[in-house]
Every structure is written in C-alpha cells, then in structure tokens.
Amino acid sequence: MKKKIVIIGGGIGGLSAGIYALRSGYDAVIYEKNPVAGGECIGWNRKGCHIDNCIHWLTGTNMNTSLWKIWNTLGAIDENTPYAETEKFYTTRLGEKEVTLWKDLDRTEKELIAAAPEDETEIRKLIGYVRYAEACTVPVDKPMDMMSIGDYIKLGKSMENMPKVMKEYGKIDLNQLAERFHSPVLKKMIVDYMPAEYTAYSFLVSYATMTSGNGNIPVGGSLAMTERIIGRFREMGGELHTNASVKKIIVENGTAGGVELENGERITADIVISAVDTSLMYGKFLGRSYTPKDWADAYEHHADYPVISGFQLAFVTDDTFSGSDTIFFGCDPIKIGNRSFDRIYVKNYGYDKSFAPEGKTVIQTNISQTDVDYLYWKSLSKEEYKAKKQELIAAVTERVIKEFPELDGKLEFLDCWTPLTYERYCGAYHGGYMAFVTKPSIKKLKCKGTVKGVKNLYIAGQWIMSPGGLPVAAASGKFAIQRILRKEKRPIDI
Ligand SMILES: Cc1cc2nc3c(=O)[nH]c(=O)nc-3n(C[C@H](O)[C@H](O)[C@H](O)COP(=O)(O)OP(=O)(O)OC[C@H]3O[C@@H](n4cnc5c(N)ncnc54)[C@H](O)[C@@H]3O)c2cc1C
Known part of the structure; x- marks a missing residue:
C-alpha cells in the first residue's frame, strides 16, 4: 500500500x-x-478587474x-508560455530627474551615465557586476545539506563570477551602496526597490535575473x-x-x-x-x-531579522495612462504609526490585457512596510483600522494625482490591503512577503x-x-x- x-x-x-x-x-x-x-x-477580482498580487518577476x-x-x-x-512584454525593472523619479533600470543593460548604462556623469566609474562597475550576477542561479537540484563536494564544485563552476560579486557587494547593504554614488537620483534608485538594510548583492542578483532573461511574468x-x-x-x-x-x-x-x-x-x-x-x-x-x-x-x-510587507492599493484607470511598469516617486509625507513615508510606487499592469476591460488598466501603489508598521496596524481596534485605511486611501490617491495630474478624476478605487491581510489570509509572520531580509551583518x-x-x-x-x-x-x-x-x-x- x-x-x-x-x-x-x-x-x-x-x-x-x-x-x-x-x-x-x-x-x-x-x-x-x-x-x-x-x-x-x-x-x-474587483469591479470587473483582476488584481494580480504576486509575480513581479x-x-x-x-x-x-x-x-x-x-x-x-x-x-x-x-x-510555449507567453510572457509579458515589459522593458523595465523600475524607474526612479526625484524632482525633475528620472532614471530607469532597463532589461537592456547597455541602455541602462548609457542612461545612468547621461544622468550622472560624475558617477561614471561607479556606474560602469555596477553594470559590470550585474553582468557577472547574471550567472547566479538558485541551487535547486537538492537541499544544500545533501550536496556532495562534487555538487558544490559543479555549482561553483556554473557561477564562477559570483564570488567576485559577493566580495564586492556581499558585505555592504543598499544604504552603503547608495553612498558610493554622488547623484541624488542614483542614490534613491539604489534604495527604492528593496529595504535599504538588504545586502547589496540581493539587488544585483534580482536585477540580473531580469537582464539575463531568467525572470519574466507569465501572461x-x-x-x-x-x-x-x-x-x-x-x-x-x-x-x-x-x-x-x-x-x-x-x-x-x-x-x-x-x-x-x-x-x-x-x-x-x-x-x-x-x-x-x-x-x-x-x-x-x-x-x-x-x-x-x-x-x-x-x-x-x-x-535584526526584519521582514518586508506593504500597504497596497489598486485602482482602475484609462489605458492611456502614461506611466509604464513601476515608477517610484517622492511625495508629501504620509504617516503610518510613528513612521513617515515620502516615497511610493505606482505599477501599471497594462502589460496584461486580461486584467482589465478594454480601454482600462489596473494600477497598484505600494508603501513598503516592515515589522514596526505591522505592530502599529496590529495595535489598532477594528474601527481604528478601518478609519486608518480610509485616511490612507485618500492620502495616497491625492499623492498619485499630484504626481500624475492626467489621472485626476480618472482613478477608480478597487481595493486596499495591509500587512494584517497577509497575516489573516496566509498566516504570514508579521505580514511578510518573503523570509527574513538578508542583512550583511546578520x-x-x-x-x-x-x-x-x-x-x-x-x-x-x-x-x-x-x-x-x-x-x-x-x-x-x-x-x-x-x-x-x-x-x-x-x-x-x-
Ligand atoms: C505582494 C507580493 C509580491 C511578491 N512578488 C514576488 C515576486 O515577484 N517573485 C517571487 O519570487 N516571489 C514574490 N513574492 C513571494 C511569494 O509570493 C512567496 O514567496 C510564495 O508565494 C510563498 O509560498 P509558500 O508556499 O512558501 O507560502 P504561502 O504562500 O504563505 O502558503 C502557505 C499556505 O498555507 C496556508 N495555511 C496557513 N495556515 C493554515 C492552516 N492553519 N491550515 C491549512 N492551511 C494553512 C495559507 O493559507 C497558504 O495558502 C511576493 C509576495 C507578495 C505578497
């Protein structure tokens, strides 16, 4: 049997x-x-639209x-799986300046140097190491503790340039990487996507997954x-x-x-x-x-062992919206508990036509949250929780319209969710999306x-x-x- x-x-x-x-x-x-x-x-699904809540890549x-x-x-x-035709990892805006991490690394290199010639040496170095990191793969043939010396040698050979990446970017976090640049917009670009405490190499590997063609979004x-x-x-x-x-x-x-x-x-x-x-x-x-x-x-x-979560909102708008993929921008501060947030991103899901009726597109915003924010949400009564969500829906909507005036009168709210949603729905520890953040010192x-x-x-x-x-x-x-x-x-x- x-x-x-x-x-x-x-x-x-x-x-x-x-x-x-x-x-x-x-x-x-x-x-x-x-x-x-x-x-x-x-x-x-909400109001005839689909809210996709996981695969960014x-x-x-x-x-x-x-x-x-x-x-x-x-x-x-x-x-035969079709993938979304996206071109970018993300765009960072700071004041009038804007830089994009494209899937095409040469394009990124040119754009970053044009935006910040003073950082040319550091940019070229970063791009070179992203190329090295393209060989990085997740070891999935068997658990690491069941691997033989031969398996380790094979793995090492398949990623022969990764030790260089680890040596240069494995012992610093994203804050420290950002400090290597002079340009304010490049500094922001480095810390926009992942928590600033993350090891710098995690950022390089994530970006390299996209530039190498090993990270896509199935339609x-x-x-x-x-x-x-x-x-x-x-x-x-x-x-x-x-x-x-x-x-x-x-x-x-x-x-x-x-x-x-x-x-x-x-x-x-x-x-x-x-x-x-x-x-x-x-x-x-x-x-x-x-x-x-x-x-x-x-x-x-x-x-020491934080997790990442988010305060997220979804809207539907016209598919003529000019923002493509993911764009981070600065905004008037928004308070959640004792913390104040002055960066948000807008992600346009227009790359997948099945997510919205014809002529429309779903956009999402996210304010990055961590354990302290989770504890704040957790401390609220049911009524306070609902009221805070309403307050934030209004605040975020106002910031998004200020950044993209074309959306004025054209944003229809679909849904909003918090770290507590992940806890309730999945049993996620502190509402975390992934396991503990990888910090160099820990x-x-x-x-x-x-x-x-x-x-x-x-x-x-x-x-x-x-x-x-x-x-x-x-x-x-x-x-x-x-x-x-x-x-x-x-x-x-x-
Ligand atoms: C917004 C967001 C964006 C993300 N983007 C990406 C991305 O772009 N790329 C990427 O690689 N990863 C991404 N992730 C992470 C990815 O979604 C997770 O790593 C993955 O889905 C976790 O899978 P899991 O099976 O380990 O855990 P879970 O998905 O948490 O599954 C655990 C399951 O256990 C169930 N469960 C809990 N308690 C009980 C119980 N008492 N009895 C029975 N069942 C129970 C839950 O309901 C759940 O279905 C993202 C996550 C989020 C939230």
Missing part, C-alpha cells in the same frame, strides 16, 4: 510537495485553510536552468499560474481540501501521525509536511519548545527541513532558505520529498 503524505498549506511550497510526492509514488493530500489554494501567489523562465525544470514539472510554465499572472499548478496536482491524483484549516500536528511518542483540523476532525498520515509559515508551524501546530534557538532569537529580535538562518524531536515531519515553504520567494517555495516541496526518499534509502534524483 502507498504511504500517505499529508501536507499542511496549499501555497506554492505545499503544492510542489504534493506534486513531487505523487511523482515519487506516495498518496498526497493537501489541507488548505482558504477557499482557494495558492497562498501568497494569488490574485483576485518569476525566476526560472530560462529553459536551461534547473529551476525551469521544477516550474515545468509543477505545470507552471512550459516551452495571466499569479493566479493563472497557481491554477495551472493546482490542475497538475489534481490530474496526477492529488487530493486538495480547501476551507480546511489545520489546528495542530498530532505528535505521539515523538512521531508525527497526522493532523487535527479546526473542526475537530483527525486525519492520520504516514508522513506530515508542514508547508505553512514556519512561525505558525512552531507556534501553533507544535508549540514553541520545538523552535530552534536561533529561530526563536530571530523572532524575538525583529530589528547570520543567515539555516533550516534542515525537519523538526528536532519529531519523526516523520518535514518542512516545506519559502522559509527553508533565504531570502524566500517563489523559487525557494517551489524547490522546498521537492526538497521535502528528497529528504523522505533519502530516509527510505531510495534514489533522490526526482
């Missing part, structure tokens, strides 16, 4: 675990608390990468991709239970034997995979005593994909490897099955 694997959470990590479990000859049953699976890789669209093979196995993309966006993965899981015989919230993992004599649902139902399993946010797994499903010390410390010290947390003291329990999801994101979530499901196969002394090449 086939062994039964119960998977908690139907995000990309859980769905990936399910598909690899089925491929390896197990029965796979997923319990997902929401009415639809997908977790953070999701989109929803999907790493692994280059068919020669191991990650592409994983996405293809999951049914997410194939040789139809996040929800359509998730639906393809769910379809693959079901076609293969997987069982997906939605509206099925897990209350705890049943552990008897140090072994996981199943899960108990919030409705009291007990489900038995030979093996359990937790594919929810790890804070939820340690906190709610098992109890804090199972939390490794370094992880417990990280949850305690959120200034030790990266390691996760071996198992829980000390509990047999037959494995961990999937983006938290198993820094910095999280879709590639890690997708690989994490495969890794969990490889760990199970290794324990059962079966081949792990799946």
